[in-house]
Amino acid sequence: MPGPFPLNTATVNECLTELKKIQETKEFKSVIDLMTDLAISNDKNTWSVIYQIMRDADSGRLSWALHKEILSSTISILTKVGDSKSYRLIINYIKTLDKNIPFGAIELISDLLPTFAEMDPEEIIKIASQKDEIRSAIGIIALSKLAIENKLSSEQKVTIRNVFSDNNNQRFYMKDIIESTLHIMEDQEKGASFLQGEDLEKIFS
Known part of the structure; x- marks a missing residue:
């Protein structure tokens, strides 16, 4: 049976x-x-x-x-x-993550977080602000994707600039990702066109 x-x-x-x-x-x-x-x-x-x-x-x-x-x-x-239950399972996993995971796993989680309708940018900002380098990296990459795709409010963009400016994460090339994201955000404010999918991939590869 x-x-x-x-x-x-x-x-x-x-x-x-x-x-x-x-x-x-x-x-x-x-x-x-x-x-x-x-x-x-x-x-x-x-x-x-x-x-x-x-x-x-x-x-x-x-x-x-x-x-x-x-x-x-x-x-x-x-x-x-894609429901709230699924989102909370991933968020809770991130919040309690205290073990090394490969960068590929960080990218996967960061890529998929913004696809949730339930995703709260303020919650991701808190994750990006943490001292733990792995949790911080997940938050930074997820926020970078949201910012580049112009899916954040003006207030949230100001907060992200402050978070990125104060970030000292030395692992996973976060400095390069942060600098590229801030540069693109500046271009957006000047009315420059948004990046296409293949251009986004270059930033996070």
């Missing part, structure tokens, strides 16, 4: 064990696609797996070094669901 959890498993932990086994196989994508559909339809068992993955990411039982496919796919699922 099929189990109630994804991959026909009987429990959350059994599902996670199976996901770890197949994360580097062709089967993995189809499983993630199915989990995405189930999450969107609010399947409680799929959400139990998602919550456990995020808890394990927070505790370090799942790491970006060993479980990149599982973690990145879960972040992607949350983005595709």
Whole structure:
């Protein structure tokens, strides 16, 4: 008899064990696609797996070094669901993040944050202002994308300038990103045209 959890498993932990086994196989994508559909339809068992993955990411039982496919796919699922519950799961993960993660993971999270309708720029500003270099980097990149795409109020842009000017994050080339963003914001105020997608990619690559 099929189990109630994804991959026909009987429990959350059994599902996670199976996901770890197949994360580097062709089967993995189809499983993630199915989990995405189930999450969107609010399947409680799929959400139990998602919550456990995020808890394990927070505790370090799942790491970006060993479980990149599982973690990145879960972040992607949350983005595709796109509701306040999904947004809060990612934000809470960022706020408690106290372990090193690769720059690719920082970019992924930063790229996807602005896609949430629930996203609060003021909350991201607080994250960017933190002394922790990883959390700060996530906030800085997310804010840079919002600023470059002209999705911030005049007051928020003033605040971001102050935050960026005071930032001492020496990791992940934050200085270059900050300088490029401030330059583009100045051009916007002068009426210069906004950057196209391929030009945005050059700044964050």
